[in-house]
Amino acid sequence: VTDRKRQILDAALAIADAEGLDAVTMRAVAAKVGVSPMALYPHVGGKAELLDGLVGRLLEELTARAAAGAGSPERAGLDRAGLRALAYGVRALARAHPSAFGLLLARPSVTPEAARSVDVVYQALLDAGVPPAHVPRLERLISTFVIGFALSEVSGRFAVDDPELRARRGATLPGHLAVGAEHLTPADWDSEFEADLRDLESIVDAFAHPR
Amino acid sequence: VTDRKRQILDAALAIADAEGLDAVTMRAVAAKVGVSPMALYPHVGGKAELLDGLVGRLLEELTARAAAGAGSPERAGLDRAGLRALAYGVRALARAHPSAFGLLLARPSVTPEAARSVDVVYQALLDAGVPPAHVPRLERLISTFVIGFALSEVSGRFAVDDPELRARRGATLPGHLAVGAEHLTPADWDSEFEADLRDLESIVDAFAHPR
DNA sequence: ACCTGAACACCGTTCAAGT
DNA sequence: ACCTGAACACCGTTCAAGT
Numbered sequence A, B: 001v002t003d004r005k006r007q008i009l010d011a012a013l014a015i016a017d018a019e020g021l022d023a024v025t026m027r028a029v030a031a032k033v034g035v036s037p038m039a040l041y042p043h044v045g046g047k048a049e050l051l052d053g054l055v056g057r058l059l060e061e062l063t064a065r066a067a068a069g070a071g072s073p074e075r076a077g078l079d080r081a082g083l084r085a086l087a088y089g090v091r092a093l094a095r096a097h098p099s100a101f102g103l104l105l106a107r108p109s110v111t112p113e114a115a116r117s118v119d120v121v122y123q124a125l126l127d128a129g130v131p132p133a134h135v136p137r138l139e140r141l142i143s144t145f146v147i148g149f150a151l152s153e154v155s156g157r158f159a160v161d162d163p164e165l166r167a168r169r170g171a172t173l174p175g176h177l178a179v180g181a182e183h184l185t186p187a188d189w190d191s192e193f194e195a196d197l198r199d200l201e202s203i204v205d206a207f208a209h210p211r
Numbered sequence C, D: 001a002c003c004t005g006a007a008c009a010c011c012g013t014t015c016a017a018g019t
Helices: A005-018 A026-033 A039-042 A049-069 A079-095 A113-127 A132-155 A163-169 A173-181 A189-208 B001-018 B024-031 B037-044 B047-069 B079-095 B112-127 B131-153 B163-168 B174-179 B189-208
Strands: none
Touching: A005 A026, A005 A039, A005 A049, A026 A039, A026 A163, A039 A049, A049 A079, A049 A113, A079 A113, A079 A132, A079 A189, A113 A132, A113 B174, A132 A189, A132 B131, A132 B174, A132 B189, A173 B112, A173 B131, A189 B131, A189 B189, B001 B024, B001 B037, B001 B047, B024 B037, B024 B047, B037 B047, B047 B079, B047 B112, B079 B112, B079 B131, B079 B189, B112 B131, B131 B189
């Protein structure tokens, strides 16, 4: 929260973006800040705490992105448009910081910033008419998918780079054959994500307006 | 695939399970195998390739678990029960190897083993009556959620350990207040996962039997 | 082909010391 | 309070050498 800590976390994130997470060493971060390695310890604790701090830094950026993406600032995240803005904000965050993004799922963060993100989704679900008893579960369902999708996209789990490899690796498998090669790769990930969000909304609607 | 490589990967996984992923060093793995650190390189390449090998090792164990969980072995994974067995296999895998499990989302794996897991889900979706054009997207939707849920569970993102902290951190946030403290923590994660799977099945059914 | 041992360039962190 | 510099116990990997 202090000014120096922010400076250190910004340096660490810049290094992760430019050279990958492995390049984020205490020594490299210290050099970027222009200080001796040991000078970092009073501000961010050890290496592990520095990575936790990076998670907090990412969450702050996420809420800022979501607020910018939503329509009216003061009601940001309080309606369904706010929820969409948050979902797209997660993907934008992953694209902006592909190396560091995985920390969000790898390192549990029960920080005030994380709670704020959760609360945005709670509000959106309540506004949509979901009974309170189902809200926390649906929040976990949606956030787990959205974060997982964004991570899969940037980590290459969806094999964006090589559509041919995708078809070839399953060439002899029955399911792949039955699906047909023309359907194995999506048109683009934006529209796939959009379709996924619509499907998840249908779940929400089922709870909001029980048949 | 060679015998020595399997031995090395088993040693690495055992160390990850016992002491965490950080303890998986070339030196520690070599010591466990009873060999000099440099003797690993011809078999598994460097450290990065060793971790990739670990992903393959995990996927093999997953398909074995799913096959064991399904009813009739020869039709394992070809029907809806097989898909459930696979989903629960993912969670069991995460519990068995909590430290190594994160590698599945962090490191993209376009291996034959990964393709087999995908194919099981393809078959299940086709059998359920989903048109081929929608099968790959729904596979990614379901697998992303299932892996993300299992990882969130073991990584502590769902904050299993401390229900009070969960309630306390959001004490002043409007959404948390509106939901009510009694709904913030789930009864148990097994039934939450079960409810999530049912919701996802409703999406599948919508495509299988269009209104 | 497979393995060893010494060596190199790193890493996170402790500690005593400075201002 | 905040920072430095030397030192320690590690790490992945290269290389020359052994069988």
